[in-house]
Amino acid sequence: MYPPPTTSATLHESLFNAAIIAVLILDEPADAAPLAHALLSGGISCVELTLRTPAAMDCLRSIRSLVPEMLVGAGTVLSPAQVREVKEAGAAFGVSPGINPPVVAEAQRIGLPFAPGIYTPTDIELAVEQGCRLMKFFPCETGGGLPYLRNIATPFTHLGIRFIPLGGITPENAETFLRDPLVHAIGGSWLAPRELIQRKDWRAITALAKEASALVERVRGGGR
Numbered sequence: 001m002y003p004p005p006t007t008s009a010t011l012h013e014s015l016f017n018a019a020i021i022a023v024l025i026l027d028e029p030a031d032a033a034p035l036a037h038a039l040l041s042g043g044i045s046c047v048e049l050t051l052r053t054p055a056a057m058d059c060l061r062s063i064r065s066l067v068p069e070m071l072v073g074a075g076t077v078l079s080p081a082q083v084r085e086v087k088e089a090g091a092a093f094g095v096s097p098g099i100n101p102p103v104v105a106e107a108q109r110i111g112l113p114f115a116p117g118i119y120t121p122t123d124i125e126l127a128v129e130q131g132c133r134l135m136k137f138f139p140c141e142t143g144g145g146l147p148y149l150r151n152i153a154t155p156f157t158h159l160g161i162r163f164i165p166l167g168g169i170t171p172e173n174a175e176t177f178l179r180d181p182l183v184h185a186i187g188g189s190w191l192a193p194r195e196l197i198q199r200k201d202w203r204a205i206t207a208l209a210k211e212a213s214a215l216v217e218r219v220r221g222g223g224r
């Protein structure tokens with residue numbers, strides 16, 4: 001995420017404290033608030049709402065207005081116009097799968113904290129050059145996983161960069177990722193599976209969220 005507009009230190013801290021970001025792909029605006037409540041009831045307080053469906057922007061607005069306790073970022077932000085749109089809809093931060101300099105520059109211009117996706121040292125250099133210090137490491141598991149991240153991050157760690165691994169995180173590997181010192185937070189769609197959303201099985205989602213927040217407590221409990 002690029003440096004400090006005034007709120008960014010707080011956001012950085014909020015993301016660290018949240019530790020797990022639920023990635024949401026939503027088809028129905030009416031599902032947005034109940035889903036956010038279900039996650040919050042299980043102790044998950046941060047979501048990345050992906051701009052992958054026609055309903056996404058309405059879902060973002062709905063969570064912002066009906067579930068204000070939820071920290072909501074926008075994901076799959078692929079254009080400068082989307083940066084402006086999600087900022088206006090109240091997103092607290094933006095995330096993209098890769099790094100697109102005009103997108104990062106627009107986020108910087110309008111004051112939307114932004115974590116671009118990186119997968120190579122070249123991506124990291126580009127992100128650092130644009131002032132980013134928090135980056136999405138994507139896809140974190142289908143590629144080289146943590147050993148690969150440690151390897152590519154080594155030349156840059158003196159700059160204080162931190163990562164949010166996404167893409168392949170499961171309840172089985174989440175703890176290993178979360179324990180790594182390079183990792184600021186992790187995220188994934190396992191907390192809000194599409195079939196549970198379609199069935200409006202909010203209890204099952206709360207149960208998944210509880211398992212995930214127990215993990216956060218175990219790993220970061222004392223330090224949060």
Ligand code: 3PG
Pocket residue numbers: 023075097138166167168169187188189190
């Ligand atoms: C995504 O952008 O889809 C996220 O990185 C989530 O990936 P996942 O579905 O593997 O958790």
